[in-house]
Amino acid sequence: MIRSLWTAASGMNxxxxxxxxxxxxxANVNTVGYRQVRAEFxxxxxxxxxxxxTPATDETVRPLDVSVGHGSRVAxxxxxxxQGIIKASDxxxxxxxxxxxxxxxxxxxxxxxxxRNGAFKIDANKQIVTAQGFRLSPEIILPENINLEKDxxxxxxxxxxxxxxxxxxxxxxxxxxxxxxxxGLKALGENVYQETxxxxxxxxxxxEDDKGMGTLYQRFLEYSxxxxxxxMVNMIVANxxxxxxxxxxxxSDSMLNTAVNIKR
Numbered sequence: 001m002i003r004s005l006w007t008a009a010s011g012m013n014x015x016x017x018x019x020x021x022x023x024x025x026x027a028n029v030n031t032v033g034y035r036q037v038r039a040e041f042x043x044x045x046x047x048x049x050x051x052x053x054t055p056a057t058d059e060t061v062r063p064l065d066v067s068v069g070h071g072s073r074v075a076x077x078x079x080x081x082x083q084g085i086i087k088a089s090d091x092x093x094x095x096x097x098x099x100x101x102x103x104x105x106x107x108x109x110x111x112x113x114x115x116r117n118g119a120f121k122i123d124a125n126k127q128i129v130t131a132q133g134f135r136l137s138p139e140i141i142l143p144e145n146i147n148l149e150k151d152x153x154x155x156x157x158x159x160x161x162x163x164x165x166x167x168x169x170x171x172x173x174x175x176x177x178x179x180x181x182x183x184g185l186k187a188l189g190e191n192v193y194q195e196t197x198x199x200x201x202x203x204x205x206x207x208e209d210d211k212g213m214g215t216l217y218q219r220f221l222e223y224s225x226x227x228x229x230x231x232m233v234n235m236i237v238a239n240x241x242x243x244x245x246x247x248x249x250x251x252s253d254s255m256l257n258t259a260v261n262i263k264r
Contacts, residue, residue, distance in 0.1 A: 002256070003047075003068065008248035010071030014041055015242040017074045022235050025226045033116035033191050034224040035079045042075035081182045084116070084225035086217065092152045093120040093128060096222040099214015101176030101207065105134035105192060112137060113192035114177055114185065114202065119221055122148065132190050140172035154218040158207040176213040177202040 021039040028034040052065040086096045095118035097103070102114035113134065123129045126142040140160050146152065151163040158174035179185065184198025195202055205211035 002252075003070070004252040005249055005256075007069065007071040008245045008252065010044065010073060011245035011248070012242055014072045014074050015238055015245060019235070019238045019242070021077060022231055022238060025231050026228070026235075029224050029226045029228055029231075031191065031224050032119050032221050033084070034226065035081050035084075035116070036224070036226045038078045038080055039074055040076045040078060041072050043072050044070040046070070078183050079185070079187070080225065082225055084222045086220050086222050089119075089219050089221045091119070092148045092154075092219060093122060094118060094219055094221050095120060095154055095174070096217045096220035097176065097207075097214045098217065098222075099176075099207075099212065100178045100182070101205070101213035102178065102182075102193070102202075104137045104175065104177050104202070105130055106137045106139075107134060107192075111194070112202075113188060113194050115192045116222060117191040130191070134192065136174070138172070138175055140174070142171060143169075154216060156208055156215045156217065158216055173206065174216060175204055176207055176216075177204050178211070178213055179203065 018039045018041075021037050025036050046067040046069050049066040049068070050062060052063060053061050056062045081100075083098065086098065095103075097116060097118065102116060103118065104112050104114055107113050115130065115134075117130065119131060120128050120136065121131060122142065123133065126144065128136040128140045128142070130136075142148075142152070143162055143164065146162050146164065153161040153163065153168070154174070155161070158176070159170055160172040160174060161168050161170050163169075179195070179202060180200040181198060184196055184200070185193035186196050186199075188194055203211060205213045207213055207216045
C-alpha cells in the first residue's frame with residue numbers, strides 16, 4: 001500500500017507535465033511558426049519478486065515473473081515538425097516556407113539560430129530582421145527610397161528583387177537550412193531554435209533546389225501546426241488520468257488506515 005501511494009503520486013506528476021505540454025500548445029495556437037510538442041512517457045523500475053525462467057521444479061521453469069512497477073515519468077518531449085497552416089498576409093516582408101527548411105538568423109551574441117517564423121520586418125538600416133531584431137542570415141539590405149508594397153519582390157526560389165525605375169534588380173538570396181533530426185533542436189523561445197549534436201549540423205540550400213528545402217511564398221505566413229480539437233481531447237484525457245491517480249492515492253490511504261486500525 002505504501003508503494004501504491006508513491007506509484008500513484010508519480011502518475012500525478014507525469015500527468016501534470018503532460019498537462020503543462022498541452023497548455024503550452026494551446027497557448028501558442030496562433031504563434032507564427034510554432035511547432036506542437038508531444039509528451040512521451042516511460043514506466044519506472046520494477047521490483048521483481050520472482051523471475052521468469054527460474055527453476056520451478058527439477059524439470060520445469062517459471063513461465064512468468066512476479067513483479068511490481070513503480071509508476072511513470074516523462075521520458076521526452078518531442079517537437080513535431082509537420083507543416084503548419086499557411087495564411088495570406090498583407091505585409092510584403094511576410095514569407096512562409098512550404099517544406100522542411102528553416103530561416104537562419106543571427107543572434108545578438110553572434111551565434112546563429114533557426115526559425116520557421118517568416119514575419120520579418122525592415123529595420124532602420126534597411127536590413128531584413130525578425131520582430132526581436134535578429135538579422136536574417138545571409139543578410140539582405142534593401143536600397144533606399146523604395147516602396148515596399150510595390151517594389152519588393154521575393155520569388156519562390158528565394159531571390160529578393162526590387163523594382164527601381166521600372167527595372168528589376170536583385171539585392172540578395174534567401175537561403176534555407178534543414179536538419180537530419182529537427183526534433184533535436186533546442187528551443188530558445190522567441191520562435192527560434194539552436195543547433196545541437198542531436199539535431200546534426202545545418203544543411204544549407206536554396207528554396208526549390210534538390211535538397212528538399214521547400215518553397216517560399218511572399219505575403220503569406222505559416223502559423224502553428226497545433227490541432228486544437230486534438231489538444232482539447234488530450235486535455236480531457238490528462239484530466240481524467242490525474243483524477244484516477246488521485247483516487248488511487250485516496251484508496252491506498254484508506255486501505256492503510258484500515259490496516260493501522262485493525263484490533264486484535
